Amino acid sequence: MKAVTGVFASPSDAQRALSQFRDLGLAEDRVTLLTPKDKKHEPDVPISSTEQPGMGKAIGALIGGAAGLSGGPLLVAALVPGVGPITAIGLLGGAVLAAAGASVGALAGGKAEDAMTDGLPEDEIFVYEDALRKGRSVLIALAKDDAETAVFRELLKAEGAESTDAAREQWWIGLRSAEQEHYSSHGRNFGNDEKFYRLGFESALHARTRCMEYDQTMAEMDSKIEELEHQYPGVHVAEPFRKGYERGRDYYQQLCDESKAA
Numbered sequence: 001m002k003a004v005t006g007v008f009a010s011p012s013d014a015q016r017a018l019s020q021f022r023d024l025g026l027a028e029d030r031v032t033l034l035t036p037k038d039k040k041h042e043p044d045v046p047i048s049s050t051e052q053p054g055m056g057k058a059i060g061a062l063i064g065g066a067a068g069l070s071g072g073p074l075l076v077a078a079l080v081p082g083v084g085p086i087t088a089i090g091l092l093g094g095a096v097l098a099a100a101g102a103s104v105g106a107l108a109g110g111k112a113e114d115a116m117t118d119g120l121p122e123d124e125i126f127v128y129e130d131a132l133r134k135g136r137s138v139l140i141a142l143a144k145d146d147a148e149t150a151v152f153r154e155l156l157k158a159e160g161a162e163s164t165d166a167a168r169e170q171w172w173i174g175l176r177s178a179e180q181e182h183y184s185s186h187g188r189n190f191g192n193d194e195k196f197y198r199l200g201f202e203s204a205l206h207a208r209t210r211c212m213e214y215d216q217t218m219a220e221m222d223s224k225i226e227e228l229e230h231q232y233p234g235v236h237v238a239e240p241f242r243k244g245y246e247r248g249r250d251y252y253q254q255l256c257d258e259s260k261a262a
Contacts, residue, residue: 001119006161032093037085082255193240204248
């Protein structure tokens, strides 16, 4: 499976795109729509104190289409670290939110444990989170082959979605000036090192490792540096990558702290 993702500025456009995917017959474990929870316009959702195996503490709740969204079960995540409350349609939504470290509610029949997660883009989740923090909606569909991938991309484009790559660039543009100033203040050349600094920064935001202790991630970081050194022989990779990785960890921690304080 390959994830095909679109970022929407308009919730209604995102909902319309979801309906198009539903018309294609995609199952609950292959398509989801993530939206930031609008406390002004959505009803309060009861909090459950139960637990679902493998899904962490269940502090949200499953509700139907009452919140104004259609297309299957609606999973309410009480909190995505660094983002806040997020709603997600379908079983794939539960898998994405769990991968993001969210505390999620009870899921229909516990089916989320069996949801298809092959192809889940854990290295892109931080991009989705940034879009959600900005009040945008994220639609994710899992394609089974190249032909289906092409169809999904065209559908998203036709419905006005921005690509993940474009959203990722916007995210970095928003951070770049501060990171350049920080890096240059230590006597380093950001212009020469930005590529590997950014790779390190993004690597620190990978959903699988970003909450681990630093010493738990060192082996994976060293492996990535070694891979880059083979890919770019003779290029200074290690220092900018490590510096970017450390800043990426600080960035994510700050987002989490701000979320808790909100």
